[in-house]
Amino acid sequence: MAGTVEGEKIEIGFSGRHCIHSRNCVLGDPRVFVPNAPGQWIHPEAASVEKIVAIAESCPSGAITYVRKDGGPQEQPPVVNTVRIRENGPLALHAEIMLGDENFYRATLCRCGASENKPFCDGSHTKSGFTASGEPALKDTPALDARNGPLTVTPTTNGPLKLEGNVEIVTGTGHTVDRTQRTFLCRCGHSANKPFCDGSHKREGFVG
Numbered sequence: 001m002a003g004t005v006e007g008e009k010i011e012i013g014f015s016g017r018h019c020i021h022s023r024n025c026v027l028g029d030p031r032v033f034v035p036n037a038p039g040q041w042i043h044p045e046a047a048s049v050e051k052i053v054a055i056a057e058s059c060p061s062g063a064i065t066y067v068r069k070d071g072g073p074q075e076q077p078p079v080v081n082t083v084r085i086r087e088n089g090p091l092a093l094h095a096e097i098m099l100g101d102e103n104f105y106r107a108t109l110c111r112c113g114a115s116e117n118k119p120f121c122d123g124s125h126t127k128s129g130f131t132a133s134g135e136p137a138l139k140d141t142p143a144l145d146a147r148n149g150p151l152t153v154t155p156t157t158n159g160p161l162k163l164e165g166n167v168e169i170v171t172g173t174g175h176t177v178d179r180t181q182r183t184f185l186c187r188c189g190h191s192a193n194k195p196f197c198d199g200s201h202k203r204e205g206f207v208g
Helices: 026-027 049-057 124-128 200-204
Strands: 003-007 008-017 064-068 082-085 091-099 102-109 152-157 161-172 178-185
Touching: 003 152, 008 049, 064 178, 091 161
Parallel strands: 082 161, 091 152
Antiparallel strands: 003 008, 008 064, 082 091, 091 102, 152 161, 161 178
């Protein structure tokens, strides 16, 4: 499910393909994002543009997007590209993401191997009992010359997630795990060196 809802001052977009149903939007303002509504469930006029912008930009999966029509600033890429490692859950990316022919700023990508919506997370980590620390060991890595810019994300065939571009991998509590311009992150769920790939996908016969 995907589409846009036009308001007088803001257009709200929704992508079911990206959504992980974290309910950030509903908790942000249930008047704008009405849960379990039989028909139209997004109501742009029910809150201020600034409130809707704040809710959209806090959506970790990027399922909620917006286009301002009031002359205000549109969403911008972050000053620092980050991959946040969710405890027992997905990788949350915030960057100028280029994935195939798609461009967006926020995404939650599967690292348990069980998602039926790869490379995106669909919540399967909960049902599969996936466990992985959100606080892996830290590396002593030098600061990058630049911390933003395009980040090319490539789910390799039956293998890891390849990231190319300036990126900082951080724990759930914000500590820096690694600073790099090229890395391979596990998405089969079996690496002994999570979040990094260690080749386990070959042994486990991962398909995705």
